[in-house]
Amino acid sequence: MLKSKEYSYLKTLNQQQRIAVETLDGPLLVLSGAGTGKTRVLTTRIAHLLMTGKTKPWNVMAVTFTNKAAREMKERVAKIIGPSSAQIFMGTFHSLGARMLRQHAQLVGLKNNFTIIDTDDQIKLLKQILSFKNIDEKKLPPKFFANIISSWKDKGLTPSKISEEQIFLASNIYEQEIQNQNSQGLIREVYVEYQNRLIQSNSSDFGDLLIHPLELLKNNSDVLNNWQSKITHILIDEYQDTNTAQYLWIRLLCNKNNDICCVGDDDQSIYGWRGAEVKNILGFEKDFDGAKIIRLEQNYRSTNKILDAANCLIKNNTDRLGKKLWTDLQEGQDIEISGLYDSKEEARFIGESIENHINNKKHLSEIAIMARTFSQLRVIEERFMLIGLPYKVVGTKFYERQEIRDAIAYIRIICNSSDDLALERIINVPRRGIGLTSIKKLIIFARDNDIQLLKAAEIVISNNNLNNLTKEKITQLVHQINRWRVLKNEIRPMDLIDLVLEEAGYYEMWKNDKNDDSETRLENLKDFLSSTSEFDTLEGFLQHISLMIDNDREKITGEVTLMSLHAAKGLEYEIVYLPGWEEGLFPSSRSIDDKGNDGLEEERRLAYVGITRAKRQLYISHSANRMTHGLWMSSFPSRFLKEFSSNLSIISSENFYQGKNYNNEYDFDQSQKPGYGPGWGRKFKTNTIGTEYKKIENSFKENSQHEFIKGERVFHVKFGMGNVINSNGDKLEIMFDKAGNKKIKSNYIQKQ
Secondary structure (H helix, E strand, C coil), X not given: CCCHHHCHHHCCCCHHHHHHHHCCCCCEEEEECCCCCHHHHHHHHHHHHHHCCCCCXXXXXXXXXXXXXXXXXXXXXXXXXXXXXXXXXXXXXXXXHHHHHHHCHHHHCCCCCCEECCHHHHHHHHHHHHHHCCCCCCXXXXXXXXXXXXXXXXXXXXXXXXXXXXXXXXCCCCXXXXXXXXXXXXXXXXXXXXXXXXXXXXXXXXXHHHHHHHHHHHHCHHHHHHHHHHCCEEEECCHHHCCHHHHHHHHHHCCCCCCEEEEECHXXXXXXXXXXXXXXXXXXXXXXXXXXXXXXXXCCCCCHHHHHHHHHHHCCCCCCCCCCCECCCCCCCCEEEEEEEEHHHHHHHHHHHHHHHHHCCCCHHHEEEEEXXXXXXXXXXXXXXXXXXXXXXXXCCHHHCHHHHHHHHHHHHHHXXXXXXXXXXXXXXXXXXXXXXXXXXXXXXXXXXXXXXHHHHHHHCCXXXXXXXXXXXHHHHHHHHHHHHHHCCCCCHHHHHHHHHHHCCHHHHXXXXXXXXXXXXXXXXXXXXXXXXXXXXXHHHHHHHHHXXXXXXXXXXXXXXXXXXXXXXXXXXXXXXXCCCECECCCEHHHHHHHHHHHHHHHHHHHHHHHCCEEEEEEEEEEEEEEECCEEEECCECHHHHCCCCCCCEEECCCHHHCCCCXXXXXXXXXXXXXXXXXXXXXXXXXXXXXXXXXXXXHHHHHHHCCCCCCCEEEECCCEEEEEEEEECCEEEEEECCCEEEEEEHHHEEEC
């Protein structure tokens, strides 16, 4: 047997990485900072376990979160140890859960050939249950129950373990509707019936692939002993992203020797909104006796100037194990922080900066823009389309998103009654009870008579080809469209679109959809409304969109990547732009309102993730004015910028957060910016940014100290206008015109 120092694969590791690989006994947490080579450590450690004869391939279980990561892990291990790597239990939590469940399916009432249903099948099953229980799915949507059941399964909760408090928290959104059903336990009843139906149909959903194995191990000591003896070493990737069910599953599978190695980074725990528990990694030493922690702090991705900024920011979090990234790479360029007049100028600034990089022979594929919300990217997308800068969006481009295409279809049919494709798209969106059969009849009638679909609808509702209920629904839609066409020449385009989406029930459709992305869709619609404010006619706006969408110039050198910060984790780019670092936007006021300091710390971790994606150059920007709900609102820079220390290598036109004065003056031609809200430096032609920032910040502080009276009209930068319905110190309960009831701290509210 070769000594450790003679293994060639160990020679590529730095000192800390090698210690992590060679520490093979007992519980180990590898606290791996961004860009420190965690995947190399994890895969090399698996190989080293086998090459040293410490264990056999079939006694190792390696778990990660995505199929892509699992494939990469398998490929890397195979390069070191060869074909025997195929015998390792290696895959995602769900794939390994499915494997375990296949072997013991009968113990949970299933057969080993059970099927795994997808989200659509979940919804169909829940619809059947709601119908059976005489529950109106319009008032209590199936997705509401699906999301709650999934969240309970992520927490490892079977129906019998659901407490009254959990039911209360879950029912908060639809409290009145549930009370009308005369049952506080309604959600649990649906959960019980849902699980029974799954068992009856020999099926499981994705949540069951975690919760069934968990119950198997807890309730069957022979099964637990069998798996504990079979698996001698457990390795977990991205441990900071584990939820409660995964955590409990891991704890049970550990044998008495606790030969477990978890690799992760508490500073990159950013998925709390989907069930991840940062406390799992923070409590590792308490959970496993004799645990060791090895910190990987040497970064191979970024320059020291970028890492200094990341370290400076994240040290403000209190719930962390602590580490400090460093690198041997060259110093690199200073971080650039720019304060712009408004979001459009921010987009122009980013576009011009990227064009300069193109002139310097940079590849667009090495450039990324990462925003806190998708809605921020719309202005940047439009700018890129205008100047012909190739780009791609991780996700869906703004004007290609379902909700935006639906809204555009409403505008198209109002502007052009002959637009059959637009009418066909929205005729039953939201659902009006106009089924596919009825729509097909309309299309055939229009084609046979060589008339437009809208005209066909007007004719068909006067004959007996359709049932009375369907004719009533079509009649209502036709009358609405004709009324909107009249209003088109009487009110502003933005006001008309808002009215159309409200009267059509489109807003309500997404408000009632309790899916994770429904809030984002509503935000996109609000941003879409804002984009129409500069146009005098709907036709002009439609032409603008068409030119934007059809703009497909020859690609220069790849495409700039646009994405949300949440989607950026695990990626890296030579040049990174982080726009929109403004208070209320980033950190998100909603995160802070919902989760207090925990929410703030997760937002700071998200900022840390964004900074550490950059390899060579980093640009951070904020704007003094951003359009919200069709109104230009003043904002002030993110508190995160003030957390950067004064000795960082930063270039900035506005170092207000360091208390410095600047010679740069805002000198805007007000005549070129009609109707803009109050912004820094626009009141006085000569004024330092630092001074103006203090004025705005103080005005917000003064506003937060005012008492708010019940019934008072107020404004929130995200939720818009609303009325105070309850006040308790600095905590307000507000009924917003568009967003409904919210509980928010007073320092985020402005009096009107």
